[in-house]
Amino acid sequence: MKLDFARFPAPDGVNGWWESLPPPGCAETVSSEYEYDWVVIGGGITGLCAARRLAELAPGASVALVEADRIGRTTAGRNSGFFVDLPHDISSESYSRSIEADKADVRLQRHGIDYVRSVVRRHGIECDWRDDGKFHASVNKRGQAALAHFAEGLERIGEPFHWLDEAAIKAVTGSDFYCGALFTPGCSTVQPAALMRGLAATLPRNAKAFEMSAVKSIDDRGDAKVLTFAGGKITAKRVILCTNAYAARFGGHPNGLLPVYTFASMTRVMNPDEVRRLGGTPSWALIPADPMGTTVRRLITDRICVRNHFAFRPGLEVSQADLAKARSLHQRSFDRRFPMLKGVELEYTWGGPLCLSANNGALFGRRGDGVFEAVGCNGLGLSRGSASGKLIAEYALGQSSDLVHQLLNQPHPRSLPVRPIADVAVSAAIWVKEFTAGAEL
Ligand SMILES: Cc1cc2nc3c(=O)[nH]c(=O)nc-3n(C[C@H](O)[C@H](O)[C@H](O)COP(=O)(O)OP(=O)(O)OC[C@H]3O[C@@H](n4cnc5c(N)ncnc54)[C@H](O)[C@@H]3O)c2cc1C
Structure with a gap:
């Protein structure tokens, strides 16, 4: 199995x-x-x-989890913390697909959420886990139409929601930026870095996490796979790849998996006067009517976190210019929503790679003899990654279920034209979608 040494994961921004x-x-x-x-x-x-599921189901087996950086500092710990249960196809204009696809998504995503929630509760992991739902907010008629379309999709699959008018969403957020919103109760939210750290710290005894340990090569000797790191080696009988955007580094489907970065910024802690000026409720989570718009969370720690902007970066690296551009977009989004918070600076800005594909496809199953993979978050890694991580362990141990079949039967990422044509096409598609999202940014 060949590795591409172009770049190992490293933090992008803070x-x-x-x-x-x-x-x-x-x-x-x-x-x-x-x-x-x-x-x-x-x-x-x-x-x-x-790793957790393998260790739970095979208590006599030894499991190593290896991570190139610190667990919680990479993408899974740098997202907006939404465990989304409902359809969330970010390549569509209203998150929905067909009835069957939407129902299947909900089933899978709730399976993942339930699994992680049960671990958080069992171990008392402090990660601000909240089952408070999310708001989909719009800023104009176009957004309202997208929400109405999404609401129709929810009705078709029997999922509850309710509408908020301009005054009602302002009572939640303190902002008069939005003209209306749709509330869906099933979404959970977390402090993602705290959750990842907590999950690693509470792994079963037969599983061990190694951090700051990038796999440099894998020598496949049939029954034994020898993984080489800068400081040592691990010989294992079986390997599971959960490297998401970095998957192409292991030689598979490099032309179908799209490392697309998105970016977030977080304010400093607001003082009591700023909190009073903002108004609204102490904690809420909001996504935009247009998937390319701005996600906003108010945190119980009196910070606000905003996320927007996408950039296709096949080299899995963002530049200082990318981060500066994202920060300035975030500042603009923040100022438009919270003019009463003038002087509340954005303290941190960072980016992280999603692993998208043109057809929402993903990789799940057996890659080779003794090698398995669960790769391709399509922007929804928290709930889908939880489910596919749990289920790949079950599949690798020979278990079968409807959900395992669902994942085995999902489409593979569709191949794109060769570079640089693909680069231009993907970047242009992102630009058009962001331009169209306009007011939602
Ligand atoms: C700003 C932002 C906001 C987001 N918001 C949300 C959200 O609210 N909800 C949601 O569901 N998703 C969100 N996402 C997407 C989500 O973070 C990803 O879908 C999720 O992290 C995917 O999880 P994963 O475990 O599959 O992959 P990753 O989190 O990318 O984990 C893969 C890991 O593999 C490691 N790795 C790679 N190569 C090697 C190697 N050679 N050796 C050792 N380790 C290696 C990497 O360091 C990395 O930690 C967001 C992403 C960003 C950047």
Whole structure:
């Protein structure tokens, strides 16, 4: 199995979720030679769920989870923290697809959410887990029409929601930016870096997490896979790849998986006077009517987090200019929504790679003898990654279920034209969608 050494994961910008936590303990790194039954590569939500589930179902087996950076500092710990239960196709204009596809998505996503919620409760993981739902807010007639379309889709699959008028959404957010919203109760939200750290810290005893340990090569010797790191080696019987956007680095489907970055900023903590000026409720989570618009969360810690802007970066690296552009877009979005918070600075700005595909396809199943994969979040890694991580472990251990079949039967990522044609096409598509989202930004 060949690895592309172009770039290993590294932090892009400064992740506010991670920075606002207490400093972490020392990382346990791969610094010697080890033998394990299983190695899971990638300490995001998918890998954390895969490693946990393997260890739960095979208590006699040894499981290593290896992560190139710190667990909680990479993409799974730098997102907006929405565990979305409902249809959420960000390539559509209203998040929905067909009735069957929407129902299947909901079933899968709730399976993932239920699994992680049960772990959070069992271990008392402090990650501000909330089952408070989310608001889809619009700023104009176009947005209202998209929400109406989304609401029709929800009615068709029997999912509850309710409408808020301009005054009602202002009573929640304190902002008079929005003209209306639709509330859906099933979404959970978290402090994502705290959740990832907590999941790693509470792995079953037969699973061990190694951080700051990038896999540099994998030598497939049939029954034994030898993984090489800067400081040592792990020999394992089986391997599960949960590397999401970095999946192409392991030689599979490089032309169908699209590393598309999105960006977020978080304010400093507001003082009591600023909190009073803002008004609204102390914690809420809002996504835009247009998937390319701005996601906003008010945190119980009296910070506000905004996310918008996408950039196709096949080299899996963002520049200072990318971060500066994102920050200035975030500042503009923040100022438009919260003119009463003049002087509340954005303290942190960061980016992270999603793993999109042109047809919403993903990779799940057996890659080769003793090698499995669960890759391709399509922007919804928290709930889908939880489910596919749990289910890839079950599949790799020989278990079968309707949900395993659902994932095995999902489309593979559709191949794109060769670069640089694909680069131009994807960047142009993002630009057009962002331009159309306009007012929602
Ligand atoms: C700003 C932002 C906001 C977002 N908001 C949301 C949201 O609200 N809800 C939602 O569901 N999703 C959201 N996402 C997407 C979500 O973060 C991803 O879908 C999710 O992280 C995917 O999880 P994963 O475990 O599959 O992959 P990742 O989180 O990308 O984990 C893969 C891991 O593999 C590691 N890795 C790669 N190569 C190697 C190697 N050679 N050796 C060792 N380790 C390696 C990487 O370091 C990485 O930690 C957002 C993303 C961003 C950037």
